[in-house]
Amino acid sequence: MSLTVSVVIPTYKEVLNIPLISKAVNDAIGHLSYELIFVDDNSADGSIEAVEKLSHQWPVRIVVRTEERGLSTAVMRGIYEAKGEHVVVMDADLSHPASAINNMLGLLQSGKSDFVVGSRYVEGGSFDEDWGFFRLLNSKAATWLAMPLCHIKDPMSGFFAFKRSNMPAEHLLSPLGYKIGLEILVKGRFSAPAEVPIHFVDRQHGESKLDFKEQVRYLRHLRRLYRFRFPTASEFLQFGLVGATGFLVDSLFYWMMQALFGLPHTVARAISFWPAVTWNWFWNRTLTFSDRAKTNKLSQWASFVGTSLYGFVINVGSYKLLTDYVPYFMEHKYMALMAGVLMGMGFNFMAARIFVFRKLDEEVAQETEKKH
Numbered sequence: 001m002s003l004t005v006s007v008v009i010p011t012y013k014e015v016l017n018i019p020l021i022s023k024a025v026n027d028a029i030g031h032l033s034y035e036l037i038f039v040d041d042n043s044a045d046g047s048i049e050a051v052e053k054l055s056h057q058w059p060v061r062i063v064v065r066t067e068e069r070g071l072s073t074a075v076m077r078g079i080y081e082a083k084g085e086h087v088v089v090m091d092a093d094l095s096h097p098a099s100a101i102n103n104m105l106g107l108l109q110s111g112k113s114d115f116v117v118g119s120r121y122v123e124g125g126s127f128d129e130d131w132g133f134f135r136l137l138n139s140k141a142a143t144w145l146a147m148p149l150c151h152i153k154d155p156m157s158g159f160f161a162f163k164r165s166n167m168p169a170e171h172l173l174s175p176l177g178y179k180i181g182l183e184i185l186v187k188g189r190f191s192a193p194a195e196v197p198i199h200f201v202d203r204q205h206g207e208s209k210l211d212f213k214e215q216v217r218y219l220r221h222l223r224r225l226y227r228f229r230f231p232t233a234s235e236f237l238q239f240g241l242v243g244a245t246g247f248l249v250d251s252l253f254y255w256m257m258q259a260l261f262g263l264p265h266t267v268a269r270a271i272s273f274w275p276a277v278t279w280n281w282f283w284n285r286t287l288t289f290s291d292r293a294k295t296n297k298l299s300q301w302a303s304f305v306g307t308s309l310y311g312f313v314i315n316v317g318s319y320k321l322l323t324d325y326v327p328y329f330m331e332h333k334y335m336a337l338m339a340g341v342l343m344g345m346g347f348n349f350m351a352a353r354i355f356v357f358r359k360l361d362e363e364v365a366q367e368t369e370k371k372h
């Protein structure tokens, strides 16, 4: 008989919770053919023995990792070990009520949804009252930052279920930190995510591993997800941010050359261009186009300068044309300035992403493959 569901539970030092969560899962879905896989990162607290004991009674097993650590990769490992048609991922600490699993599976089986989340933030969902102000603010801010990536209210949840055949290919996943549910949801391009309300209970035994370092990691993870979901828009945004800081560098040098070295303003203008353009090149190489080929610095810098000069000509040229020939802009010169800046920047951006910061050879190969 084929397995209906695989429950995957990452654990790190959860020996006291293992029997409790195993019972809760069995109480909820004991009537189905299921397996429960713990993925433990070498807790060495008796977890292995605890699972061994329970395995006489219930279909539970434990995978122990010694080489790697981390919640996300542990969950991925468990999913790759799983044999069931559906996968449910949840925490060991009883924060996630196993009683919701049947609801979640129901939505998957009926075809109403292809990714179901146990949610604190939909109607009927809740969490223990004693969350401090900062924990709440933190959680809310983290949730809010992820909103454009997906259309659910609790994308932070570590309690989710989906059909195993919808698991995104391994090479697509590059989870960083804690939010493996969000990672799978975004990379898997699920079309009908849904939420079932849960009451999230604070843990009784052991302690949470969510610290400040995890939160910084979350921000880096978000950046990756945005780049995956909105590749061009996130490049453009980063390019714009770099450009804005470059403008500050430009202004600073322009002012210094005159105030400190007494140079004439036109000379100052001609000089300040160079640190600014170098600054922009550097940050676009390290930030905006960090995933592009790391080509020779000097020649890349030179071609960046080249396209920036063209961009500058387009910027000033369109200002001149607009203010000379278009009545509206004759009246509104500042609008012409902005239009010029936008056109110059648009040109620079296109030139940068096509000519200056070239794609990796593999990427080009992959794209041509897709076309055939």
Ligand code: GDD
Binding pocket: 009, 010, 011, 012, 013, 014, 039, 040, 041, 069, 070, 071, 074, 090, 091, 092, 093, 095, 139, 156, 157, 158, 159, 178, 179, 203, 207, 208, 209, 210
């Ligand atoms: N294998 C393994 N390796 N498991 C881990 C690791 C690790 O490095 N770190 C944590 N875990 C396990 C814990 O043992 C627990 O079963 C589960 O992952 C969640 O860890 P907690 O430390 O209890 O996390 P939390 O309560 O702070 O966070 C939970 O709630 C968040 C929403 O508020 C998690 O469900 C998060 O995914 C969720 O975003």
Ligand code: MN
Binding pocket: 091, 093, 095, 203, 208
């Ligand atoms: Mn927890």
